[in-house]
Amino acid sequence: MEFKKPTFTRVSDTIWEIPKTFKDGMRVPARIYATEKLFKEMDLQVFDQISNVATLPGIQKYAFALGDAHSGYGSPIGGVAAFDINKEGVISPGIVGFDINCSMRLIVTNLTLKNVRPHIKTLVDRLFKEIPAGVGSKSKTKFSEAEFKKLADGGAEWAVKAGYGWKEDLGRTELGGIADWADSSKISKTAISRGLSQMGTLGSGNHYLEIQYIKPDELHDGGLAKKWGLFSNQIVIMWHCGSRGAGHQIASDYIQTFLKESNRKYGIKIPDKELASAPFNSKEGQEYYKAMGCGVNISFANKQIILQKIREVFSEVFNKSPESLGMHQLFDIAHNRASLEKHEVDGEMKELLVHRKGSTGSYPPGRTEIPKLYRKDGSPVIIGGSMETGSYLLVGSEGASQTFDSTAHGSGRVMSRKKAREKFNGKALVQKMLANGIYVRSATWAGLAEESGEAYKSIEDVVDSVEQLNLSRRVCRFTPIGNIK
């Protein structure tokens, strides 16, 4: 399939603009925030999709694609779009993403590389057994429909009360671990059925759990790192997952509802059906917002259950309590969500619904979206790299106001899954990674080949890009030593 190449205006070294004249119906220009290298790596479909987003009612300033952007559906992955909820602004499941509240979660330990290296195989094998991953994976933790509804209404707050994790985890999670606007009466029986036996599972694709450490020369902001409890050679655990089948079903259900009812009812013209939308302040818009809240909570609860399993496994292997191993959560931050936030637009403070699809909130110091623990510092931003390279902890910078306080979310793919499977061999990849000090367990060889590091952009390029744009800055880098997926 061929996509038209826009004529770009280069606004600065790191900003490219697609004018409103590129496509019929564009209400604002689209902008790409990336270094030249990353910009040139983007597939043409990214520009087509972000220009489509620019046609939606109520969009403010620009439709944004960030440095890790790659083609998705509806909106590119790595997209940001904010809508004025008091002026025809819409909500769109397609630019929230199917995996509602898909996020990165990071916990620290007081263990060092020296403590963990001899046990890495046992740890990874035990985690692989306790936290199911891959096609059709089911959890040992099953819920009744009534319990699941409570989980969907209560998120991590419900999970902590039910014995999954510690109370302090909530203060180290976005939104305090609960989307308090959620209403489980707005999600279908099908969504609930899909979620009942998937809580505490990772999923597949690019979802993973890693044991990582901090190399001594990769504490980029030593002062902030120390304040946040990070030190050289420290072991941390990072994982990437979301709301599983239930979240996807919520998105599917409401895209169909919006297509059949809202677009016609509210006269919204969309260039791609995946961008089905409803005014935020309409009956349909509010129903999806409440259902999306359930997706957010399902994701929070899923990660709380996984957190509990991780603490149990480490406790068992080291024969110490998780408390004495210092297994504190550092943060959980989403990259697939729509958030109600206040931002200044042309000198006026507006209430906006900021859709981030494959992009992360990066709030500068003082923003109320940041939990109190970190508010003076700026929000922690977790950027997951490919399984062969490494990941980053960043902090929100003042310049993020350019993109409605948004930054990149990961490396971003450069190769299709099929091509990666043809080019790489899962078994050989495991051996190569083992030789590089990373022990991997995967439910699938083919799925592993799809996630080869060479199928992704360089994480260094992505982080360089957001630093140059002053969207976020480096705190430290993490190097993987164990991975399950």
Add this chain to the structure above:
Amino acid sequence: MGFKFLNDISISDIAFEADSGTLEGLFKSAADALVNSMIRNYKDIKQVKTVEFTLRESNLESLFVAFLEKLIFYKDVEGLVFNGFKLVIKETDGEWVVSCKAKGEKLNAKKHELIVDVKAVTMHLLEVEKKGNGWHAQAVLDI
């Protein structure tokens, strides 16, 4: 006839196109593409369990999506995957109806060569249309 994966659409997900002389054949090919996205040796799935369902939608595209999503539902909830389909598709009084008898078995990681999980069928660049003497579809699956 059959299906083909497309490499240049939505690189982080899976796109495919399917063709058939009949609408029932088109839905069957799309179902095969969906299952083959998840299981490399999908032709080896044994047809030992049967499920039957009927779906109704106001248009053909929605019916196509609902049919594939029903198969995702069975995979997630019952752990069932299929490679045998008996389908009847009709349009009556402005409503599209598919009656399906699907045959397959429980997912088994020891036997099925698993690839990646499909979690939804997107509306992105979705096509379900009559083409020449047959039918053509294109879809992007969310991974």
